Amino acid sequence: MKIGLDIMGGDFAPKATVLGAIEAYKVLSANQKLVLIGDKEQALSILHENNFSPDNFDFVHTTEVIGMGEHPTKAVVQKPNSSISLGFKLLKEGGIDAFSSAGNSGAMLVGAMFSVKAIPGVLRPAITSVMPKLEEGLGILVDVGANADCKPEYLFQFGVFGSLFAQYVYNISNPRVALVNIGEEEEKGNLLCQAAYPLMKESTQFNFVGNAEGRDMFSDLADVFVCDGFTGNVMLKFAESFYVISRKKKIKDDFFDKFNYEQYGGSPILGVNAPVVVGHGISNAEAIKNMVVLCRDMVESGLTEKIKLAFQ
Template structure:
């Protein structure tokens, strides 16, 4: 297996990305990590840390897509950027997965332009992990790819999240809930009211009803579905818990599990290859875990399982 890593993406690139690659290499066990970006910069960082360049493959690029650039324009106008080249390699099959802590919009556009959506997928979604209070984890989607959704799209998010929970996180018969403002079937805005009966009658996943915001970190469900606008607000709020606990001097195992570094990145579900987007502030530990998540997605054969489910 060859895993592509954009070493130019993120606020602390390329140093954090290369240091993360070094950490990932130590646990990849026979798989190859392909570093995509400024090769000379990568070689310099490896040399500084006494690591042989022979441990990696390199694809040199000359351009970088900035965090604030327009995604579509940047992909088109910068064909030799690390993100554009990474997606070309993924499309050609030269790598089996691609990850980056760079421009999220460019990663979404690049995925849709190159490997494209799996046939039958209405809209790919971005997922995030939510820790459960007692133990284990849940999945929340969408968290930003689709600010506006239709009911059939949310139903499909339930399928995508359920398959991810089952095959990547080994959760048996995942329970899927619809994020709403109340538990009752008739509650919610027009989108939730139209989605609930579709989820209630589907045989594609194990629907357990509505979930409120206070349920998110409990064991009431394994997969929580919402539109990307709602999901992104929830995600950003949840991300603040770890920082607030640190600033207040609170040391707590549960709040420590809100540290994004542990999870590495967020997969884009519904495209024809494993693609993982990391946080822009990713450090070396987060980059390592982003690479390992990419490996897990390849090994789980999740893409083919999604394709089979949607046939």
Template sequence: MKIGLDIMGGDYAPEATVLGAIEARKSLSPHQKLVLIGDREIAENILQKNNAGTGDFEFVHTTEVIGMGDHPTKAIVQKPDSSISVGFKLLKEGQIQAFSSAGNTGAMLVGGMFSVKTIPGVTRPAMTTIIPKLKGGMGVLLDVGANADCKPEHLLQFGILGSLLAECVYDMPAPRVALMNIGEEEEKGNLLTQASFPLLKESTQINFVGNIEGRDLFNDAFDIAVCDGFTGNVILKLAESFYVITLKKGLKDEFFARFNYEQYGGSPIMGLNAPVVVGHGISNPEAIKNMVLLSKNMVESNLIEKITQAFHQTN
């Protein structure tokens, strides 16, 4: 197995990404290779300064970087030797089995759809995040930003994608899927949620348990929560602020500590033909390490094959 890591992506790259790669390498087996994609000379200097052997990694040198402010589609086309563009080229050719980056999220979405493309039957890839539960454990929320506007059939597909991620990667048997809404009653919500409810209810591919409200997000009423990307992104950014607020207030609490994005590494882009993970722009070495390990788990679980089979049955 070869896992590709964009070492040029993120606010603190390449220092943080290479240091994260060093830590991730310690958790990988000998047959699992980490491929560092970016400026090889800089990477080797960082490795040497931290007494890490260059022989523990493979390198693919690139000369361009897609910045956080670059237009995603233009950057993918105009910067073919960027670490993100080259990473997706390697992924498409099968030279790596997974690719992760803490760089430009839009470029990661566009790059994935242009290169490895979506799994047949998946109309919209979705991004996920982990939601800590008050009594322990976690839930999965999607979409959290890939699709600001959605149709009912997209939310059904998110339910299927989220269920497979939970089963295969997070070891949740028969995960309960809920629809994020403004009320528990079936008829509540806007046009999107009202039309989505019967689709989710009638599907035999998910374990649908009905609507949940914002106040249910951290309890044990569900395992997978689906919503449009606009709503999901607002929820994600609000949840991330909880951890920051507790730090600023000097509060120490086990529950709020689990809102620390570093623990989860990144957001899988569900629905692509290969494992792709997007990290937070401010990812530090711990987050980079966990992003790499999440990529590894996605490969080992045969998640993409299981999603392909599920959508083949749907069609």
């Protein structure tokens, strides 16, 4: 197994990404190799400073970077030698089995769509994120930003993605799937939710348990929470603030600690033909390590093949 890591992506790259690669190496097995994509000279300098052998990694050298503020589509097309573009080229050609970056998230989504492309039958790929539960365990929120505007059929497919992801990557048996709405009654919600509900209710592809309200997000009502990307992104950013506020207020609480993004590493793009994970722009070494680990888990679980089978 080869996992590609964009070492130029993120606010603290390449130092944080290379240090994260070192930490990831320590938890990967002998047959799992990291491919560092970016400025090799800078990477070698950081590895030397930390007395870590570069022989533990493969390298694909480039100094070109897609910046956080660049237009995703234009940047991917105009910068074919950027670390993100080269990562997707390798992924498409089979040089790596998964690709991860804490760089421009829009470019990651565009790159995935242009290179490995959506799985046949998938209307729109989606991005997922983890929501901790108050008691124990975690929930999956999908979509969290790839699709601000959705059709009912998209939400149905997001339910399929989320259920398979929860089952095969997080080992949740028969995951319960809920539709994020403004009330628990079947007829509640905007036109999108009202149309999506019967599609999800009649599905035999996942275990639909009805509507979930905002107050249910951290409960054990469901394992997968489905919504459009606009709603999901607002909810995700709101949830992330819990950890920041608890730190600022000097509140030590085990539940609020679960909102620390570092623990989860990144957000997978589901519905494309290979494992792709997008990390937080402010990712530190711990977050980079966990992003790589998530890539490994996605490859080992055969998640992409499971999704392909679901859409045959």
